[in-house]
Amino acid sequence: MGWRFPKHFIHDPQVIEMDDLNEDFRPFVEEASGALNEHNWKRDAFDGRAQLADDVAVVLHNEVVEANSNANPTVTANIMFVTSDIDWEDIEGLETTFTTTGGTYWVLASIQGHAPIYKTYVFGSLPANGRFGLQFALSLNAAVLAQSIVGSGDLMNDKIGSLDGAVPKGAAFYCWQTTGISSQAFSVVSEAIITVPPGTHTVKALVTPPQTHESNPAANNPGARTKFLATRELIVVELLR
């Protein structure tokens, strides 16, 4: 028999916990019904990895979108232009849903970003709005995982700004305190290790600019196709043991 003694003794005036009661009854119920657990197996019961089930400890999920960074983004397949709203936006293709009995998960997103600092982009002119860069994060069931944010979770404290000098208009050093990553091309990774309860869960990768517009609010154009994402991958590693 697995356990001869209840794991949790109940004492007056303790509150009776449902989980504790279940754990007290479970070994007897399972063994009486013929179920096996770790106590029924001998030492060195398995002599090779091949005897273990594929998902004995790790289950892998990934989603991939390929897009060519070495081409004009306006005519390239799978390029995702980022909306200039400062709300988290789902990254196209980087979403996975899984059902679990609960456990620890390692979530990784690896993303190719492009946020040209000035309007002269190497593959042609884009509207000037990329200088503030992009921020990235992961979400679990639509809740942003704070520990995964590449950028800032709080944009209220410090003013992000830029100046439009005559020459050079809007070059990199005219922008200050942006929390985003800005460049004609950059690579970013967002990761988190999370514990999830039993059930079905959805993980997504997110993106947002830290500022909607340039120094002139009238120039704000949320639909401007200025910043974009190319090849990207979302990986979810279930760590079951």
Next chain:
Amino acid sequence: MPDITYLYLPEGEEFDADSLNTRFGTVVAGMNGLLDYSSQRGAFSDQHLTDQGIVADEQFPVLIRDIGNLPSQYNTVYTTWGGNGTFPATGDSDREVISAGGVGETLEIITSSPIQLGMSNPNGIAGLLVLLNVHYMHSELGVSEGDPNFMPQLGVMVCIQWTPDGTEWFTFRKTERFQWARTIAGEYSALEPSTAIVGSMSEADQFDYWVLQDIPLRTLILPEDLPDPDQAIEGIRAAVATWDPGAIAGTYKRTYLREANLTVLPLHAGV
């Protein structure tokens, strides 16, 4: 659970405090040695399992390669998305392995024997979880000082490659990552930096030179990422090329990297 050796008291044997303490001490030590996963319901513990771990690394001499604090120079220029090679005869020539030249300082892991990905294959490796970080120092363009293009208007591309034979290397297209030279001239292509713009510098090459940017990459290599899911592979490596999408004129185009590291985790896993 850990081993707990408890010597039961035989009938007729005298005992004292020390002998009792010794007996109970084994129990206390064993219980204190419990790990969380050892006491979970239904969990198989390390005592049940094989010495082989979940990381199926038998064919891998190492799982991590790194370059220390040494600049390394690369002259190959990127041309083609996913590489310019033709499988299986000719590997990609528009990128080169990341290496500082020292012992163990090539980001390349050659397996001791060919492996096949996929749990249905004998190696039992579901996939390779690959982690790469590269410290991009700067790029150089071969033009004379004072030329409007003196400052680099270049970038760099890093990627993961595999080899079927230890000789020809092919790129996993999804692993290509690009970083632009984050310099004034680089980001503002029509601009030649001057002291009026960036301050009191006496020489043009005293400023606007260093990029010093980390290029991270994470990827999961699965059988379907290969030309044939049963394709045998003999190695994984990280490669780099100078990215010159604007075809800027210059006698040379080169890139310098500093620290870099490559980690490959071959996992026994469900997919």
